[in-house]
Amino acid sequence: MSRLKKEDRQQQLLEKLNTTPFITDEELAIYFKVSIPTIRLDRLTLGIPELRERIKAMAEEHKHNPINNNGDHGEVIDLSPGKEGIAVFTTTDDMTDASGYVDPQYLYGHAHALARAIIDTPVAVAGVGNIKYKNPVKANHKLVVKAEIIRRRGKTFFIWVIIKDKNKEVFRSKFTLESVEE
Secondary structure, rough: OOOOOHHHHHHHHHHHHHOOOOOOOHHHHHHHOOHHHHHHHHHEEEEEEEOOHHHHHHHHHOOOOOOOOOOOOEEEEEEOOOOOEEEEEOOOOOHEEOOOOOOOOHHHHHHHHHHHHHOOOOEEEEEEEEEEEOOOOOOOOOOEEEEEEEEEEEOEEEEEEEEEEEEEEEEEEEEEEEEOOO
16 A cells, blocks of 8 residues: 555545454554554544544443344343353354355354353453354354353453354354453
């Protein structure tokens, strides 16, 4: 990318943050081939908050629907805050990719959302996610998501999540979520 005029760079910065809201100022500086202070000045001019504030705002916006923010496909069955939770969701045709299988992002999204819901904090970010996609899933299947907190260290939660299609495990993850409450 060659040097852009300030107005063009700021317009592209807005577009970039709309598609990739969790990108850091450092990554933006590399992308636009400018200094980090230039990116910060552009954000300030455009009224765009720093990364931490963007994360908090997005979490606050979606906290009322912790299991699925992409439509009405999921339902919490049992939730014990601070311990465990169970949810179900049904895959749909609009979740499939070109191969006819459900895109893994939907499995990850439901697993992460349930993990976030059971830690009983309004704002949290994933520090680590060890993810295993075990078996492909087709549309119109009812999946069961089970999450359990296995350990807690201060504001950090270690959570195991398993998604099953009937008795077959299709997704497994271990998340490290950190509460960012003030």
